[in-house]
Amino acid sequence: MSSNHYFKHEGPWSDAGDPLMCTDTGDWRTKRPVVDKEKCIFCGFCAIYCPIQVMEMQSDTHFEANLDFCKGCGICAKECPKGAITMISEGEFVS
Amino acid sequence: MAEKKQARLTKVLDYLKHDDPFSKGVAFCPGCGLELLLRFIPRVLGNDIVITGTPSCSAPVLLGQNNQSWHTLSYFGTLMTGAAANATGLARYYRKAGIDNTVVCFNGDGTANDIGFGNLSGAAERNEPFIYICYDNEGYMNTGIQKSGTTPFGATTTTTPYGSVHKGKNLRRMNLGLKMAMNKIPYTATATLSDLEDLARKLLKAKEAKERGFCFLHVFAPCPTGWGADPANTIEICRRAVKTNYFPLWEAENGRIRMTKTVKKPKPVSTYTELMKKFNHMTEADIKILQDDVEYEYCLLGGLSVLEAECQLPVSAKDQGEAS
Ligand SMILES: Cc1ncc(C[n+]2csc(CCOP(=O)(O)OP(=O)(O)O)c2C)c(N)n1
Ligand code: SF4
Ligand code: SF4
Ligand code: SF4
Numbered sequence: 001m002s003s004n005h006y007f008k009h010e011g012p013w014s015d016a017g018d019p020l021m022c023t024d025t026g027d028w029r030t031k032r033p034v035v036d037k038e039k040c041i042f043c044g045f046c047a048i049y050c051p052i053q054v055m056e057m058q059s060d061t062h063f064e065a066n067l068d069f070c071k072g073c074g075i076c077a078k079e080c081p082k083g084a085i086t087m088i089s090e091g092e093f094v095s
Numbered sequence: 096m097a098e099k100k101q102a103r104l105t106k107v108l109d110y111l112k113h114d115d116p117f118s119k120g121v122a123f124c125p126g127c128g129l130e131l132l133l134r135f136i137p138r139v140l141g142n143d144i145v146i147t148g149t150p151s152c153s154a155p156v157l158l159g160q161n162n163q164s165w166h167t168l169s170y171f172g173t174l175m176t177g178a179a180a181n182a183t184g185l186a187r188y189y190r191k192a193g194i195d196n197t198v199v200c201f202n203g204d205g206t207a208n209d210i211g212f213g214n215l216s217g218a219a220e221r222n223e224p225f226i227y228i229c230y231d232n233e234g235y236m237n238t239g240i241q242k243s244g245t246t247p248f249g250a251t252t253t254t255t256p257y258g259s260v261h262k263g264k265n266l267r268r269m270n271l272g273l274k275m276a277m278n279k280i281p282y283t284a285t286a287t288l289s290d291l292e293d294l295a296r297k298l299l300k301a302k303e304a305k306e307r308g309f310c311f312l313h314v315f316a317p318c319p320t321g322w323g324a325d326p327a328n329t330i331e332i333c334r335r336a337v338k339t340n341y342f343p344l345w346e347a348e349n350g351r352i353r354m355t356k357t358v359k360k361p362k363p364v365s366t367y368t369e370l371m372k373k374f375n376h377m378t379e380a381d382i383k384i385l386q387d388d389v390e391y392e393y394c395l396l397g398g399l400s401v402l403e404a405e406c407q408l409p410v411s412a413k414d415q416g417e418a419s
Contacts, residue, residue, distance in 0.1 A: 021163045023120040044105045049330050051131040069119040073126035074327030
């Protein structure tokens with residue numbers, strides 16, 4: 001996402017190429033979506049409904065959340081037609 | 096095996112032709128409908144759009160902070176009172192300069208229906224060549240969840256609380272979409288996040304129609320924080336809003352209304368209200384008022400769509416002159 005000059009007319013003062021701000025939204029999460037690869041039918045509903053668009057395609061077989069930014073809202077788990085996603089408390093992953 | 100699986104991928108993905116111009120970590124609440132809508136628009140319309148908008152929940156992200164931004168789109172921040180007037184200036188400038196791009200005036204319901212309605216109305220009358228998108232979270236969310244003109248009957252907000260005197264909003268909501276369609280602008284539509292294919296088609300249609308003038312999209316976008324809803328239910332709330340006819344999906348070309356989704360057996364509106372704390376306190380009699388209101392508005396819409404199909408459209412409305 002570095003050089004983003006969409007317009008031919010971008011002025012010389014443009015900062016469109018500057019790095020974007022980014023918040024560590026993964027840190028907000030209290031529950032994490034865990035995908036059951038066996039149950040997933042690769043329909044993509046979790047991906048289109050995820051507000052942050054972080055349900056990423058994994059080698060044409062299943063989807064998985066990018067945990068760096070997933071806010072843990074649970075929409076993907078709720079919308080999955082196969083119930084392949086379970087929201088699991090982050091506490092479970094603390095070692 | 097992999098190929099067989101691929102065939103089932105939802106068609107919505109075909110509409111997402113462009114990159115997401117937003118940074119991954121932006122400060123919207125978890126489950127915010129606005130975030131999904133905002134990321135969706137440039138992925139469908141392309142990144143060569145210019146967005147203008149006002150102070151609202153969308154502004155902290157669209158405007159950026161200090162010298163840095165959260166996205167790579169062009170954005171012009173305006174006052175709540177002049178959103179559509181500013182978009183008018185931009186759209187006319189681009190047209191005069193021969194630059195082919197799309198101006199999207201993106202605002203909350205507080206701006207569109209209340210504070211900035213005057214100039215929205217003016218832009219519609221003058222048939223200015225841009226797309227106005229109102230994301231409707233039924234209140235002034237950014238300033239602490241105050242009621243707006245589109246807040247429905249009974250809903251609690253910080254200015255329509257529930258207590259011994261007040262029982263939530265005691266006024267009916269206004270129908271912004273219908274109000275705009277009545278101006279016979281080239282394109283008006285309602286949309287929501289449970290029906291993303293419908294939304295994508297309407298966005299693309301608006302992009303085309305803006306060559307002929309003003310386009311207005313009214314998008315129902317739940318706010319889990321302000322409505323007291325489980326963030327996981329954002330899409331389900333949209334779905335039920337459609338299934339109860341609380342938020343019917345339609346479009347209107349030059350004011351001619353056509354339903355884009357008809358619900359065969361509408362569910363009672365209580366199946367929608369039960370998902371949010373803002374309606375928690377409502378008695379059966381209160382729900383009945385809301386139900387009647389929903390049915391009345393739907394009936395009106397249905398009547399209009401039938402009537403308008405029968406009526407001859409005046410020539411002047413068919414091809415409105417270009418904004419001068
Ligand atoms: C003329 C004017 N009045 C009041 C305000 C204060 N204000 C800032 S954001 C906001 C809420 C905007 O509500 P809406 O447009 O519905 O967007 P939302 O916050 O719901 O996303 C208000 C009232 C303002 N900026 N300008
Ligand atoms: S919604 Fe469920 S089944 Fe569909 S791709 Fe996502 S995890 Fe797989
Ligand atoms: S929990 Fe929410 S943010 Fe995380 S992947 Fe699912 S839908 Fe996206
Ligand atoms: S207050 Fe509501 S509209 Fe605003 S960011 Fe949070 S969920 Fe979204």
